[in-house]
Amino acid sequence: MNMLLDFAPALLFFGAYSLYGIYVATTVLIVSMFMLVAIYWFKEKRLHKTHFVTALVAAGLGGLTLYIHDPEFIKYKPTVIYAIFSIALLASHFIGDKVLMARLPQKAIELPEPVWRRVNLAWAAFFAFCAVLNLYVANAFSEAAWVKVKTFGFTTLMFAFLLAHIPFLKRYLPTEE
Template sequence: MKFLFDFFPVLLFFVAYKLYGFYVGTAVAVAATILQVALFWLRHRRFENSHLVVLAIVVLFGGATLIFDDPVFFKWKPTVAYWLFAIGFLGSQFIGQRSFTERMMSQALSAPRHVWTRLNLAWVVFFALMGIVNLYVAYNYPEDTWVNFKLFGIMGITLAFVLGQGVFIARYLDDDEAGGEEKS
């Protein structure tokens, strides 16, 4: 459900773009992101750092697109967000006791330190590559293709990546469980 909630502004951008064009889509994305953060705060009485980072980037790059009448700013928005997340995940390897991945997922599963390190570094690589792929599509394909990629391509690649992580985690969890049974 959180995954869909996080894609809510992208979906609204897509619909507004298809109906009214890039600039209306951009304005809708800015408004939807503000609404998303406000709704999350009203429901949980707290902010998620990732939502605040995305909000700042959307307002900055969406605002620049609308003020300067140039869609290139908004096309850079996903890349900047991905690269900031990559830097954050990489930095979490060296700052604090646990990486971002371990902090987010340790309540749901238990895994050895090397598994958390690999998962975290996988997210670093994923975010870095997604930033590059976004720029490639933005600069080498028509605007409509980039908009379709922003919704369907990014969502599909993200789902495939998350499923791949599930397979990776399951492999290690099965080994840990089997090892625990042998020790008994």
């Protein structure tokens, strides 16, 4: 049920885009992200940090989108975000004592440092690929096609990439006794 709830802002964005266009959809996304934070707050009696940070980013970048009012800005914004993620992950190989992925709170898995480094590099490459793919889709297809790919394609791609880690990481997953 939580997965459906977590995906609700994307579905609402797509529905609003289909009915009213990109700017209404952007507003719906911002509002729905904060509603998601509120739902988790009342449901779990705690601030879900990931959702809260995502809502703040959506408000900042979405607000900028509404202010600039340029469809090209909207389409290229994910490329910049993906590139920043990729660069941050790569930079963490040279800055600090742990790579960025190993610094994130880990509840389900503990990995040796060399494995963390490979996972971190894989995600850096994945986000670089997403940046290039978004650039291609933004330039080669219509805004409507880009919205579909951004909403469903990148989400599916990220989920598939996450699942692709299982064969390599399954030996590190906790086993039931």
